[in-house]
Amino acid sequence: MTPAPEGAGSAEARRLRPWNGAGGARIGAVDAPVIPHLAALARRHPNPWSLGQGVAFFPPPPQARAEVDAFWRSPSAHGYGPAAGLDPLVAAIGAKLTRENGFSGVGDDLRVLVTAGANMAFLTALLAITDPGDEVLLPLPWYFNHEMAVRIADCRPIGVPPAPGLRPDLAALEAAITSRTRVLVSVSPNNPAGIVYTPEELLALNRLATARGLWHISDETYEYFLYGGRRHQSPGAPASTRTITLGSFSKAYGMASWRVGYLLAPAELYPALLKVQDTNLICAPHVSQHAALGALVAGSDWPRRHLATLETHAGQLRAALLRLGSGVREIIGGEGALYFLVRLDTALDSLQMAERLVLEHGVVTLPGSAFGLAHGCWLRLSFGALSGDGLAHGLDRLVAGIAAILSDAPRSTPHEGG
Template sequence: MEAVQSPIIPIVGELIRNTPGTISLGQGVVSYPPPPEAIELLPKFLSEESNNLYKQVIGIPPLIAAIQAKLQSFNGIEIKDDNCVVVTAGSNMGFVNAVLTITSPGDEIILNAPYYFNHEMATIMAGCHPVIIETDENYQLRVDAIEKAITPKTRAIVTISPNNPTGVVYPEASLRAVNELCRERGIYHISDEAYDYFTYNGVKHVSPASFPGSSKHTISLFSLSKAYGFASWRIGYMVIPSDLLVSIQKVQDTILICPPVISQYAALGALQSSPKYIQENISKLAKVRSAVLDSLQKLEGICTIAPADGAFYFFLKVHTSMDTFTLVERLIKEYQVAALPGTTFGMNQGCYLRVAYGALQQETAKAGIERLVTGLKNIL
């Protein structure tokens, strides 16, 4: 455990608490609450006496049915005999389930940098080795480099689209190339799609598990935390090859027994809510994104901002030799604005900041970005 990095969000959170008035552009959550339909199902949960007991390890049947309908209509993923759904306590748990199921100690998992830090942490905790592949200057996949990194110990390639921490969306061609590579080499494609609803400018999300012939080697991870304002309710789900189900049940039963049933009822209500709920919230977020991007343009010459048409992040390459965490500390203490250091996402060469705007209303986000712009201009 000493080899595992400490999660950065609590560390930055402590700095924020010690600097009252700080606007946080750090943690990746949304500002809006769950839909009313999620709350309306809670009395039904409370009225059924047996709900104090453990339920199915993989999730309650009504929720699984609702998830299957969502996967079919939005992601183009059809659940048949060769794949199945497992409800989890968030998509982070889905990743841990997958890694513990498909690896043995000493195996390798390919991550694309900048990576989601919990993926790297979970890989090391499982006794495996993260193999880090750099993306290009716009944080897009370099499929040729991924292919060269595959060894006899490789068990999976991980992709995140829309991406955390960069906000980029991988094109269908890149995802198809990675998925086909996994099929050819007999390894798994772990596709993290926690931000599948969050795309802008007409960009469409693509789920690798929707590709023909992909079911037996594709593990897809989803979450209600972002799209439905469910962060603390801890509900996500996986689409997995059916032949992994017995092993994943072993992992989930050991760690969790079953996903929190009260949260599963709320999730069922959320998935039954009107499509307008997500559409209107994403539309509001798009306006925040536009205002943030306008303000960030003032950093031309100080930062490079790659195109980002997804999630609710921008990943800034700061043109400085200053230590990244030192910069983060100074921005909090001197300018009362917080961002996350790129080092926690595997970017150890150069100075990078992840800026998150999903948790803020438009005016607060604009104020936070203005503080960031002012701070970077004065510090550098």
């Protein structure tokens, strides 16, 4: 199985890659973000309902508010701070990674860097470990901000086709490695597919990266969002020398607007990471770091107390999709994170379907093309922000909207079905 072309899904992607020649060609090659594009369309509808952006329905824990209140009372809190992060937060993250994820040597052989979200952690890591023209392996479906960051770093994203069920294909990944390959990326629990890689899959990816001299960036943003008794595995634990682990407070603690995340990397890489951090950010905002410290006081019990509700909403969304009968060719997800990927039986491309759903029916979804799925009409649906109020009505709108569009569109061919 050969890697997907660099511009996988390019016929659709070009529609989200407007470039008027102003600025550099490197940024011109980066897709425009799909969420703002669809949000702008949603504003044309009097009553939009969103299954688009991946956020959880619950707020930050009260301990985060308490820490923020204390921050305001400290006269020394409003200056610059250490680039790595505030010492108490760095220590608390290190303790969490040791206790929950099984890492050893945190603070010595492994170092924590606090960033303005996990997306920034990913780009910081890329800038520290790659050179222009290096290749980065992204198992399909990729997370679109990862693909965008790879291009911004002047590297080449290589979308690697998955195994059945959109699971990572180890043989395909190994076959995709060239002399320019520098990084292998994994996301588990997965955005956008809503699947959870098994511990065996993750450890195999880590062994492959180590054996071939690659860096393995493991994005573990959704580590607590696990359903059906599944468990999380940090492939870099206990002390991999070729793994960079990413974490975030945005999803687990309802803190998306606070923009705080972190990475864990081998100590030898730390000077390079600090160069990038000091240039781009100096330090993560102190008020957000204090909120994160309070979130860690609340601990993993905070996100876990909401999992039963999320799992119920996931089941309701799946049941609604099944009402479409033969109009749905495949439903993947609901194992972890906040997502399903659904493949519809239509010759429409996924961006056309997403745009029609929001313009004609006021329902926001994300097109599979944004995640590198070039064939078939895939949509990503997020159940994270769903609530009891109006949930049944919203799901009815989703089903009715898809059914109406499918009724006047040609069916997919075998190739389009992927």
